[in-house]
Amino acid sequence: MMKPKTLFIIIFATILPVMGFGQFKVAPLGNTIYEGVFTGNGLLGTMTYLSGKKSVRIDIGRTDVYDHRANSEDKLFDKARLSLGHFDLDLGSAIVQSRGDIHLKEAYAVATVSTDQGQIKVKTTTLSNDNIILLEVLKKEFKGKYTLNWVADSAISPRMKFSYTQKPKRYLANPAGKNGQEGHIKYYEQALTAGGGYTTAYLLRSTKDTDTYVVTVGYNQKSTDFTQQTLAYLLKFGVREINAGLKQHRQWWTNYFKASTLELPDSTYQGFYDMQLYKLASATRSDKPAMDLQGPWTSPTPWPAYWLNLNMQLAYSPTFKANHLDIANSLIQMIDQNKDNLRLNVPEPYRYNSIAVGRSSAPDLWSPVLLQKGVSLEKASDGDKELGNLVWLLHSYYQYYRATLSRDVYDRLFPLLKEAVNYHLHLLEKDQNGKYAIAVKTYSPEYSKGFAYNTNYDLSILTWGLKALLELDDERGGNDPLHAVWKDVLEHLVEYPQNTDGFMIAKDVPYDESHRHYSHLMMIYPFYDVNWDQKENRELIEKSIAHWQSKKQWLQGYSFSGAASMYAMMGRGDAALASLDVLLNKYVKANTLYAESGPVIETPLAAMASIQELCLQYWNGILRVFPAVPSKWKDVSFNQFLADGGNLISAQRKNGNTVAVEVKSQYGGTLKLKLDMLNPIVKIQGKGKYTKQEDGLISLELNKGAIVAIRESK
Template identity: 45%
Template sequence: MLKYFSALLGFLIPLLPMAQAALDTGEINQPTIFKLAKLGSTIYEGVFTGNGLLGTMAYAQGDTALRVDIGRTDVYDHRPEADLFGAPRLPIGHLLITFQKPLLQLSGEIHLQEAENKIHILTDQGSLTFTLVTFYEEDYMYIHAAEEDFHGEYTIRWVPEEAKSPRLQFDYAKKPSHYPLNPPIVTHHSKEALIYQQALLAGGGYVTGIRTQKEHHSTAWLITVAYSRENALPMDSVRQQLAAFDFTRLPEKIARHRAWWKAFYQQSSYSMPDRELQEFYQMQRYKIASATGAKKPALDLQGPWTAPTPWPGYWFNLNIQLAYSPLYTANHLDVASSLLAIIDQHTEQLIRNVPEKYQKDAAGIGRNAGANLIAPIQLTTENNGRIENMGDAELSNLTWVLYYYWQHYRYSMDERIFERLYPLLKRSINYALYFIAKNNDTGDYEFQIKTYSPEYPNAYDYNTNYDLSLLKWGLQTLMALADQHKLTDVDYPRWKEIATHLKHFPKDETGFKISDNIAYTESHRHYSHLMMIYPLHLLLADSPENNQLIDRSLAHWQSKNQSLQGYSFTGLASIEAIRGHGNKARDAIKLLLKKYIKPNTLYAESGPVIETPLAAATSLQELALQFWGGTIRVFPAVPSDWESLHFKSFRTDGAFLISGTRENYANKEVKVTAEKGGKLKIKVNLTGESQYLVKGKAQFIAKAGDIYSFETFPGDTIHFYQLEK
């Protein structure tokens, strides 16, 4: 007889039928199942599910147990000390399924189309298959065990994690001298469910509920987690939610869950001839939609899948930016809206993050924060050169975050987004402008205070390339937005004056420096000193002079490889891609996968950090489609040995949807659909001579080489095709 939550008996849970059809994307070479022949003993060797809020991660514990971690992405402590100890992400707990004897086999599968996991367990007493689902539109996690071929026993118990900052486990972290623990967990038993209540000293807390259903050859568990920052714990809502789940409608719930994922995958597709890269790319799409989404919490460094980490929060000098970067081209603006939501919800906090004297018209964010975005910056004209914590001297993080807010606007052309973006971007730039003045000797505008260039050792100096790049991009973008909307902004003349005469990016014979007085002499994982190249495209890779400078900078950066990490290679790949070096870009991604990416495509630096594999998906997209310098570029960096390449409904600047086909080493056709209409300038890069057909009102303007210009209208389609010889 099975030993489990013995008081919780129910009725039959029907087995989930597993569809085997390929993804309905209209393209080829789309893997549907990601397999791990052996589940390991960490989250990096497990299979996972998620709905943007809740998630499971299943892997081995010892040689006799399966562990299933349960996570919820918004469970943060919220003590007055708004740091990684006072306001950290908190782990919740795990189910431990223990067998009498060692497991002979423990393998896992992520069925991408259905967003379901299969775990196969073999013992000398028979075999079991566990199915795990986190329903996308309902906040339940469902685990089903098919036991008809198993003749032994196993136990299952809930193991809660202690509600304390994970950063306390790391010796190098500067820990508080006094850290009062949250209250112990309280367990409530009933015939219907087990409820685990975790109160927080700061108020509120989280509640985990588990309902068990069993019949002769089948056991299932329904799990949910509720969280509240208020004083009242959400006990009743968890009980009601578990009781409300109607198991007779399980097939309908599964069908609705699968329909959401099918619609998600149909938003775009991308087929590459390299099977490893193809499978990796599909996993990143699955991963990011599992980790965040519309009306879901913004993506922090972990998603729903927690592990011991010194990084239990949000980071704003690279991580959140890279994590969201693949969503725009992939046509997943709905999923990306969670980034806009956290910014919109906490705009007042972004204002409070800057010193009080600047709050009337400025805003900013420091290096890291909890979900409340409390991350003060200490930069003032009075404390120049006297900031101990370098994270408090990172001036331009908010501007970089707003680069993706701006990209969301430009890729959607949704004017409601513009109305929120423009005033906040202006505030972010205003903070930098407080520290800019004209050098009367050179005529250049320069920073009059020291700021910190992220990640480089002791990079506290005047005129960091990080800040100069983001300031110039911000000024140019504000002017472009004002021009587009015919706004008369009193600050426009000053923006133009400073942007035109801003100090040149510091460089020497090796390429771009870190700042005025700091040459690049130590290994540096971050490309903060190369922001003008990528992603901001201020130094365009379309002239011999610029490419020589990029060559020197890139070679010198990569030559010092001791501190390079995974995202160093995504940056390298993207820069090579914008230069048209498809083979080098592809090779950088392949090296990343070989050296840094974990078996289930997660990534770690002392703890889980989610951004690097997602940034690699962006680099892969840039082999097929780019936008910079005012021009859409199709097939800009296809590796020379790729016989084929297909992508469908990729989104780009101006709210254009682009599809392209490459076959037999030839770029055959490109299709453009104008969602909102407007000017279209596109380099189609078809092999040989090209021609086009217009469906709609689009008006041809000009052609220069392989660059076409059109005036388009909503719904127009332009089909470019290769002329047969």
């Protein structure tokens, strides 16, 4: 006979639904990447859409193809992401109807196009475990003839094509690319001035009803025989190898989608959320390059780089709750691999113990910050004056650590965060009131008057960094020589500048013009330093958000995802949903991509995080289950969301009431839970204990492997 508590766990597991992934439809297809259907494996990717009246266009991208010239002030040109090109599928007759479908579970896309010569389908699959794209032309119902040609893009920084960007005085073009053929393989070879180059190669295998183009892209920064390497790789993939690759591809995606699930009662938001989950694994993987602004899907853009003062942080924000540390690891690796450049980014006097990163960079994270005591920077670019970017980037690293509790991750994170905060400490001075203030002007991102003293951007980031260092050091006994310094600075740091409208941009700089970035409100979100548990700060929070949102001229998509997350922190699910509605209806494109002058990947992914925060939040030491579910979402459930301490959380809400919560402790430890259950019954499988506190919290002390099941008493 089963023990009662074991039976309870098994029964609980059966009431949580398993998400069934379907198709995401784009109908009709349009003439931009924002109205196309896409695939990716974290390195290679495809985007299929229309081109003119009788052609289908299939863009091919590779995420690590960056120019790699020596460091210069013109890094957005000399180290820019390069666009490869596209296949042009000329149908020879006018297109009268089209639609696109992304099959999420199997991770392939189909463009269905009708002409007066019949219907043709273009199916694209980017194999998960191989650098191979299958471009299949399904021609059974097509009576006409088509042609497929590769159209290469020039190997030039896309930023050169935008009139409002400041171009270098001299820009040496890369050599012209050239077409070639070796046996059945056609290819396009592009050498680079800095060395190496890239090659797009493909061959055709046909049956009666299907033409299959097997495509790969090779890239090498040093070798001169990169083309031969690419051709040799392509030749390894015969029919047997491709079939094996497809089997592995399907299994990989099946495993990926099992990691966590979210069930929403709104089909629009369900489809949007599922697409972001698909998009994450299409854009990057644990062993692939970190996500830049484009992912594998390129388009003319002034942003051919990594942006480090918001974009990367937002792009990776949903990976943790989604239980996809495999995705987050691409960012962690990028930071670890470029520590030397992070040190070179600070002025020479501080390099002995400090690191930093400026606004934008290539994958090498070389992006100098020029802030230095006694040095005037009035004429320097704004991106060279942003102090807090690296510490904010390390907030993602910190979340990664808290999700793993890995000693190895700790040992890498702690010195990075320590040296990033050191740069801030070098720039502090005590004022006449005994308060530490930032003694140089720094720049608050995106605000025209944001070059000022004591920006809230930098103060909130520094506050979080100091708190994190003290916490991390306390885990190992609090013996770091700088422990007392961190504590002293934290206790005596100058207050966040504010006025009658709420938080200001900086000292003597009120928020008085529209501002898309919430750089002046980061103490509210994502750091929760000023939060809704602090009743004395509620009026300040409300008026700060309201004043920010009242100036609408320059608000953009992530302005509304940020506001949604702040409303969620306040427990206002309806307000959060209203903000997300604006984002989805006004800014998100037909296929859930997003653009500001060019593709920028972060905003829809930030909205994914906002949706997660309606269901689960952790701040102020408390894990909050269903803290801000919109009133019209009566039935919501999620499985295996990853929370602080490596806890896996599942929960179900029916008819507007939370009916079940499960906590799986992967590593053991303590956890405080806040639920909306009136009389919860708690059962623990494994070793652990709990206490119900007067404030309605449930405090858990669990050993590794313990499972807690909580349900409402009937």
